[in-house]
Amino acid sequence: MNNEKQAIIIGAGFAGLAAGIYGQMNGYKTTIFEMHDKPGGLCTSWKRKGYTVDGCIHWLVGSNPDSAMHDYWEEVGLIQGRECIYMDSYMHYECPDGRVITFHRDIDRLEKHLIEFSPQDEAHIRRFINGIKLSIPFNQPSKNVSFPERVYKQLKLYSTFVTKGKQMQYWMKVTGKEFADGFKDPDLRNAFSEMWIPEFSILFMFFTFAYLSAKNAGYPLGGSMPMSKALEERYKALGGTIVYNSRVARIITENNKASGIVLGDGKEYRSDIVISAADGYCTIFKMLDGRYADDKIRDIYEKWIPFHPLLIVGLGVNRRFDEIPLSVSGFSFPLREEVVIADKKRSRLPVHLYHHDPSMAPEGHTTLTVMLETNYEYWKELHSDKKAYVSKKDEISAQVINLLEQRFPGISSQVEMVDVATPMTFERYTGNWKGSFEGWLITPENSNTIMKPMSQTLPGLDNFYMCGQWVEPGGGLPTGILSARRLFKAICKKDGRKFRATKA
Ligand SMILES: Cc1cc2nc3c(=O)[nH]c(=O)nc-3n(C[C@H](O)[C@H](O)[C@H](O)COP(=O)(O)OP(=O)(O)OC[C@H]3O[C@@H](n4cnc5c(N)ncnc54)[C@H](O)[C@@H]3O)c2cc1C
Known part of the structure; x- marks a missing residue:
């Protein structure tokens, strides 16, 4: 294999490492x-006073060894030796009257439970269940099956496309809010609203449950950082070089060809191609000064909606929570009265316990996070006054601990570690636009990108490419890998090389 072509990649998140x-x-x-100074970008975790706060992984699509995505995880060296566990439910919603809505992984159980909870919503619940069933053929692990079985499954998938394609297109255009509004029972309506981002296409909630039911989205024990380190290790073993503490300020272009980069300290590096796996806005409008942004691209950055930024309060608690069942995204409970936390009124508190992963806290102790949607501009303004910013973070952590007392009496005296991450933390740590944690939401406006992926090049600029969550709406770790793989297939084709990939 000749090694003469040099490629510079900006960013060592999952997409950059995979590239x-x-x-x-x-x-x-x-x-x-x-x-x-570390690999992984958003796929990260941090240690505080013996506890680990995980800033990313809840579920890893492709964890099932029979799924096609599993092959790609093997290629990038992520899945080997990693144990995934499977929770029985996605989320628990505790109602004000003490009842609990459990979003079971098992679809029949889910259907029965929801109909028992709200018989008046039976028709809409069946729409939800049918939507999941519609998505199942696309998520069925099918690698290690016999040839006739595989042919049968492919034909079934094809026939689902032909016969159910219209229904899928329909659901792609229905937002989470529109779907939730279809429930008559207020608790069920609120539970769906809490579980799914209002603007996000509901089809992807169906897909989520289809992945969970097929046991193809487990939680990898050890959490996020060990996965990022595994990719870094794989990359280095293949002969790659990572230069840390090096912020790219500018992409060099000559005669409308990308030919290198300039770092923040002014150092220049040249290459045959440049790939940005960093934030899309920063790449297009800062590193390239917007010179290669046509109306279509400007329109995207004006109109599309990024995932809303998060405020994460991480706590290390000297307490076990054996009475709380495991779930993918935790549980939420109603507050005695509405309160304002940061910029928004809240009537409930979502809690994610990490009692399923012993590596997250010392024996008998537990790490938990409270993740709240928040407004970027609110934090941006606050951040201009460092003292006010720090004291707001302190105020919020004290407030959250106080509110947790309502559900877990005595918890205040058991808290041993407090950590607060805001959209400013996300921005500082990863450079992501407006502190977004997963790039673009898939909404009715851009749902066509499912059929026709976004371009990985910019108009009028040669030798330049992009990969990662800003060119793959919906974001997530698997798309980072798929995006880098798709990119190198195209680059190889352009260079007349046969694309090849090997397992670690
Ligand atoms: C709370 C949370 C929960 C999540 N849960 C899941 C989950 O359960 N499952 C899942 O699949 N996904 C999940 N995600 C989403 C997933 O983490 C992201 O979509 C994915 O990691 C994005 O990878 P990326 O490489 O595209 O971008 P990033 O991770 O943002 O990587 C970009 C990299 O570029 C670097 N960079 C930026 N600008 C520059 C510059 N100028 N010069 C040099 N380097 C630069 C950054 O430091 C960063 O390392 C979650 C994310 C969060 C925050």
């Missing part, structure tokens, strides 16, 4: 420049 891995596999000499 490096597929580049190395295909004979490109790659160097990743990462502004931080």
